Amino acid sequence: MTVIDIPGSKSVTARALFLAAAADGITTLVRPLRSDDTEGFSEGLSSLGYEVAQEADRWHIGGRPAGPATTEADIYCRDGATTARFLPTLAAAAAAGTYRFDASAQMRRRPLAPLTEALRTLGVELHHEAAEGHHPLRSVAAGIKGGALTLDAGQSSQYLTALLMLGPLTAEGLRITVTDLVSAPYIEITLAMMRSFGVEVTRSGHDSNVFTVPPGGYRATTYTVEPDASTASYFFAAAALTGHEVTVRGLGTDALQGDLRFVDVLGRMGADVRTTADSTTVRSGGELSGLTVNMRDISDTMPTLAALAPFASGPVRIEDVGNTRVKECDRLEACAENLRRMGITVDTGPDWIEIHPGAPRPTEIATHGDHRIVMSFAVACLRVPGITYDDPGCVRKTFPQFHEAFADFTDLTNR
Ligand SMILES: O=C(O)C1=C[C@@H](OP(=O)(O)O)[C@@H](O)[C@H](O)C1
């Protein structure tokens, strides 16, 4: 039995940085994630004139309810969609200022339009420098009155998270009617964290799809970041594949992140899953069955399952994951391409992938610069020694020490 600690959640750290910056007072984040995405977010806040003091496992953020200290800034959001979507939204609430945002080549390709259209509806002057609805963009802030909005979050829940977090910074609050929503559990993280910073959002409508966000700002706090559940999926999958037992500390029934539900998928495949209030254990004899599963809510773990799938006794069909085509790469095609290179039969459709059992052979994985492709195929590597990656370092986005940590973990399980 191996007990492991996983680094902090990217999603929780990004939200905490936004909420802390907007709050009245100094917030301390305990055990934030240190990775390219969250360092990029923190750097963006500094460029906007927020005070961010980083100690080893505590970051202190000086909140500015009146908005950024600078009235002009040029911010590079790197490859992180939370940064590229949340930070322009925070800056849009400034009483006055002109801000330019840009991002990596892939992040420039990823969509923003429903969010930028919503900000325009709220009166923010926004110009896209190249393609409409994409980075780079320039915004002129002049305070936001608030009001009613309709939002299609069918491509990314991050649009809704950004607008929910903006609500308390507007003069009159926001009422957001959501017509479609993917990755719904991420909205639960947002609402729970807003509550920790003093804001209660109410939900109404036939599908609880109308969100009313009161004005009045946020209260600073001390906030402990829980471990990253998407990162934990590689360790759970490794245990399920190799017939071991792993316990991840700090992620149990009290956890905020929906991606922890990946263990239910492993449970359906035959693994034994036990959860306490603050830990989750996966144990398996190494035999896994195939299944059909809808991963709309937890699609960051789709590549983890895809890499595990050839070792199951029957086909694995993953449905409703069309939005994984607009992530760090087209993840449906990247998974299919790499599995085929390993000699596995794979079919894909617009929003699904079906993987057949087989005997994978080693190959060089085409990572497309996507951290999750590397970390997922590292799981397959446990049964197929000799797998290499064209860009192993892209794990820096969410887990710079992944290779060392995963090697230590597999050493332990081999003892
Ligand atoms: O809000 C968040 O922190 C995230 C939401 C999800 O994105 P989508 O809503 O675009 O699926 C997820 O894939 C991403 O890694 C993090």
Ligand SMILES: C=C(OP(=O)(O)O)C(=O)O
């Ligand atoms: C999709 C991801 O990240 P983001 O959308 O925050 O860039 C991810 O981490 O898998």
